[in-house]
Amino acid sequence: MTLTFNHETCSGCRACELVCSLQNMKIINPSKAMLRVMPRFPEPGIFEVAVCNQCGECADVCPTGAIHLVKGTWRIDMEKCDGCLACVSACPENVMMVNEDGMPYKCINCRQCVEVCPRDALSFN
């Protein structure tokens, strides 16, 4: 089960970014969200959203084995993570984030973005 995005219905409102930061970090700050709305204007005039599709490439490059699979979701074990950020540069979707302490964090499939998206552009398949 992974998060998927449908650009046909997305209108670029970024409610997903808002709920992501508020649900997971208890803050209002879409720039820290674990998914990212990317407008493509003026041409071709569509929105794309970068989401974690749980591809696992972050885990492949993690030198300490901190990134592990829990029920279909790649999670970071912060006890093992040494903050090398190899996972950040390896992420093909650019959604492995870095917090103010320089440590990585990522989508945990909380599904709040799917619940809130008013356009049903995000789904969990």
Place this chain on the structure above:
Amino acid sequence: MLYGYAGHTLRIDLSDGNIEKHPLKQEWVDEFIGGRGFTAKILYDEIPPGTDPLGPDNRFVIAMGPLSGLFLPAAGKTHFAAKSPATGGYGDSNMGGHFGVTMKYAGYDVTILTGRAKEPSYIFIDNDTVEIRPAGHLWGKGSTAVEEILKKDLGQEFQILTIGEAGERMVNFACISHDFGRQAGRTGIGAVLGSKNIKAIAVRGTQDIPVFDPKGLLKKGKATYAACREKPGFKGWTPEGTAGITNWCNDVGALPTRNFATSHCDYADKINGKAILDELKITDKGCFSCPIPCGKYGLAKTKLGSKYVEGPEYETLALVGSNCELADIHAVAHVNWVCDELGLDTCSGGAVVSFALECYEKGLISQEQMGMDVKWGDLDSIVYILEKIAKREGIGDVLANGVKKAAEKIGNDSSKFAIHVKGLEWTGYESRNAPGMMLGYMTADVGAHHNRCWVLGSDVANAVGGDKDANVHDLISQGTDFKVLPKADHKNVVPLVLRSQHLRPAFDILGTCRLQYMEIGLETQYYEELYYHATGKKLDFDKDLLHLSEKIWHLNRMFNKREIPDFGRKYDYPPPRFYEEPIPSGPNKGHKVEFAVIEEMLDAYYAARGWNENGIPTKETLERFNLAVE
């Protein structure tokens, strides 16, 4: 801790380059809450009396509200304000998109520009870093190009606002453009930015906005999105957005046609929301956090080329479409694109072009003066006039000052069909059979703008009774047989007008879009609860917020009194066309508003407001609202 606010005011003196960041004034927060409350207070307090709107002493204010940028529907409105070059009085305009919220994430609730930059410049804001940078490479460029250049240079995450050539040349209806299709169009706000030699503002903001109760806001925010989903208008109104009202306006005889000569056309189906969906639309394009995106981004194809453009929304369909007799959706969308690129408000732009076409038709502007044989409904003619205006060339230099000043220059009774109030062109609702709507336009602080009041439903379709509010979706989908309904009664409109004039600014104060309430009927109590979770303070929508709206109404009236030498009742009259010429065609054929009715409505309105018979707030009224102004 000031919850719900970024907490700072940014002050930039463009003349000496001084940039200061101050804590947001508690006095502003306590008394005026945000957004349009802030702009009213700041303009009155900080603009020296008698300031030239296009001079360095005018203030250009950007303000957001306490709900802007938070997790709730459509929290993306930005308010701009300045003394208006169009009216000489209080001026403001707002836009959606993502600019204002990003200013807030950068740390600023309010930004105040004064002075004039020595050279064409743009303002760079990256959280705490604020710089005035040269913009010679951007000067003369269209809004799309400026946005593309700055995003490429600075990063896609920067939000850009820009003026076009019209703003550079201080056209009285120059707009601000943002996000490839959003505009703050009215009151000549783009001309004020141009007068300050500021081509653009680029901002990146990555900071938190502190809120009182994050958990409560998360829960209530989700509940509010869910509530929007349950409204019939969520699915019924959103597909066409504001354009969905076009046929309804035409059916009730309120669609401005041929420079407001009449109120009905026989080609509404060609320029309505369905035509946009069938012919133009690529994607829905919403503003920040909006669940009901009214923006329809598409591709317009005409003999003048293929152009990507957001819109047209209803006002553009009315003012550029039927009011210029342009009966083709691609052509209307192309003109929309031209206006956006040149930085012209499509409302005033359409109204000024239609005025010019009527002057030309009547021989008041010669072919030699015009420089082209222009025609109603002709794309080439309309684009030609708009380009002349933006470049202030020939007759364009006269028209660039708006229909009021252009009519003064052209003479020959052209002022009778110069459709404006206070110097601001009328927007998309012909009101000879809509006395409440007409009174709303007449008395709006900024001039003839529907942003301040919309009671057309109760006027022409008897859609609501008493002070009950109808949302637009329910109104236009109810399928009423308008022919059997009684004509609106001017005697009952004042309470409805007052309520609408207080309701609409309320959302501007909070920093949200009003369309969730106005178009699909989201209840006001959601805003009360969201406000509490955001700020930690209780707010009664009717008692507190509408009271503040009313207070702002008095304050702005006093600003106009101070700034316009002979300001008073005569500035509230509609153009003579509306009380001298009966509507010649359509469902309201033969109808006009008698001048005596206009006077009667103004008397009743002033009395209800606590203003004297010249429309000036009385001392008692000002004291009642704790306004120490003269």
